Each structure stands twice: as structure tokens, then as C-alpha cells.
Amino acid sequence: MSECPICAAEINVAPDAMAGELLVCDDCGAELELTGTEPVELAEAPSAEEDWGQ
Ligand SMILES: [Zn+2]
Secondary structure, eight states, rough: OOOOOOOEEEEOOOOOOTTTTTOTTTTTEEEEEEETTTTEEEEEOOOOOTSOOO
16 A cells, blocks of 8 residues: 555555556546555656657
8 A cells, every 4th residue: 555646645556566557546636657666656657748758
């Protein structure tokens, strides 16, 4: 169990989740990237609209 960095809601991270996986916060809808697993770390995923190079 981890915490949404945006709204602090509890996020259920699968025990076999791997770094780099994308999750969506059920509470605020933010896209989150799993940046580490030991310990579990979540960061806001880069915005698909803004940062996917053009
Ligand atoms: Zn959230």
C-alpha cells in the first residue's frame, strides 16, 4: 500500500509490480508512475499531452 503523491489517497500497488509501471489514482485520476519498489515510490507520470516530444 502506498500513497498518491497528489491527493494522499491510498494506492494499492501489486506486490509484483515493477518500477516504471503506470497506475491511475482512483481518487483523483492522476496518472502515477511507480519509480521504485523497495520501498514503493510513486511519482506523477509525465503528462501525455505536454511532454511526449513533438
Ligand atoms: Zn490521487
